[in-house]
Amino acid sequence: MSKPLKVVLLGAGVVGSQVARIILNEGDTLEQRIGRRLELVGIGVRRMDADRPGIDPALLTTDLESLVARDDLDIVIELIGGLEPARGLVRTALSKGASVISANKALLAEDLGELSRLAQENGADLYYEAAVAGAIPIIRPLRESLVGDDITEVMGIVNGTTNFILDKMVTDDVSFDEALAEAQDLGYAEADPTADVEGHDAAAKAAILAGLAFHTEVKGGEVFTQGITGVTESDIAAAESLDCTVKLLAVAKLTADDRIIVKVHPAMVANKHPLASVRGAYNAIFVNSREAGELMFLGAGAGGNPTASAVMGDVVTVARNRRRGTAGHVGSGYTRRQVAPIGESLAQFYLSFEVEDRPGVLARCAALFGDHGVSLRVVQQAYLEDEEHEEGFPARLGVMTHETRESSLEAVVAELSAADFVGSEVRVMRVEGF
Structure with missing residues (x-):
């Protein structure tokens, strides 16, 4: 069990280069934490001529497909981003039983379920702490x-x-x-x-x-x-x-x-x-x-060092699992909950719009909100300088609602936008924590 764990790194940009240097320079410390040494056997890059201080050029290759197709790999670290060729490379690695660590949020947002199942079927790990919020362990x-x-x-x-x-x-x-x-x-x-x-x-x-x-x-x-x-x-x-x-x-x-x-x-x-x-x-x-x-x-939440820290945390965890002959990740897509349409979301809103300065306007606005079951929490009114408003609409109303459905708010905005006592633009922003 003293044989080194063979590691491939895909991508040697800001984060990838830092990950490579940690593996290459901190080998003794990592071996103490893992129980086996990590051996970086290849780094897949898009171009060979970039300056990468501290990284042996002999490790570099542009043939990423051959790199992940090796039969002796233990861990593949994917840091190239995007859907392709990352998707195919990760699938190949998992299919061959190599564990994968990824920071690729775009790929995971589309294929996490499929890739998790592929990892489980082949006794491999799929870890991705660095894909969300950099160094923050979430x-x-x-x-x-x-x-x-x-x-x-x-x-x-x-x-x-x-x-x-x-x-x-x-x-x-x-x-x-x-x-x-x-x-x-x-x-x-x-x-x-x-x-x-x-x-x-x-x-x-x-x-x-x-x-x-x-x-x-x-x-x-x-x-x-x-x-x-x-x-x-x-x-x-x-x-x-x-x-x-x-x-x-x-x-x-x-x-x-x-x-x-x-x-x-x-x-x-x-x-x-x-x-x-x-x-x-x-x-x-x-x-x-x-x-x-x-x-x-x-x-x-970003940057080479913080993101590399998250990647290396996954590397150590996956390597420990590999040393024990286990896989720690269990897929979590078992509830099959539906994603509701945004129109059914509940939120508070703040609306700002210019209105005519005449009696009854505020009452008409309030009635319009009430017709759609939208309750008002705060109402602000201000008079604008001539250069600040659309001609004929010298006052601005700011209205914050109580919690309401998005669909109800959309109906209110549509009617306000069409009302003859409201200026051309109705600005809307959601409110949280009020």
Whole structure:
């Protein structure tokens, strides 16, 4: 049993290079923790000419298919991202009985159920702590520590780029475009930030979290997704007037009829809620369960070192299982709960719109909400400067509702938008923790 465990690494970018260096440089320490040595036998890369200090070029290859097809592999670490070729490579590794560690949220959001079954059929492990929230240990608590409890809600900030942008808009009073440019300059945002700012990255993570929390299979395409590109400085100001802060939230919760709501959207979070205080590029995940109550996980959600830490935690766990001849992961998609349409989701909302300044307007607005069974909690009214409003609509109403169905709120917005006493735009944002 002293024979080294053979490891293949797919991807040698920011995270992959750090993982490779840890395996290569910390061999003695890792062997003490595992009971067997790790031998890195190959690193699959897209191009050979990149600068990778501290990594022997002889380990590198662009033939990733041959690398995972080896018969002597124990562990494959997949850090290339995206659906293809990652999907085929992971399937091949699991089919041959190699355990897989992945940080690939896009792949897991689509194929987690299938890949988990493939791992079980072949006596292998599939671990993916680094796929959600970087160094924050959230996957293992959901699938192991809290598996004997009933989780009712998971809500969190799972994208550091968007949290940084929104935080800059709040603290520095800048526009979305200005905050995004700074995030790109600092390396928090990609040159093409679409996956982050449109919410797709957070949606993939929400699908993974929902699947684990509620023991069912949830795919990324089932997550209602709304990004932050439409968030304006007036939205930030409106949130401040309610003692709230705007955050992009990933939310998964059980409905009263045992279905699941999974959604990603910007929201006004009450400053008394723990998530409101999460600053910069940090992530935080709030879990509510029947027995343990409220739990919160906070930490660095991205970056080479934090993500490599999560990957290496899985490497040690999987290697220990391998040394004992066991596989620790048990698939959790056994409840077959349905994902409910977003129209059936319950939430509080804040609406802002310009109106005519004449008697009876407020009463007509209130009646319109009442016709759809939407109860009002807060009503704000302000008069605007000439250059701040659409001609003929000099007043702005801000209305926060009590909890109501999304479908009812949509009907209200449709009627407000068509009303002759309301200006052209009705802005809507969800509210959490109020």
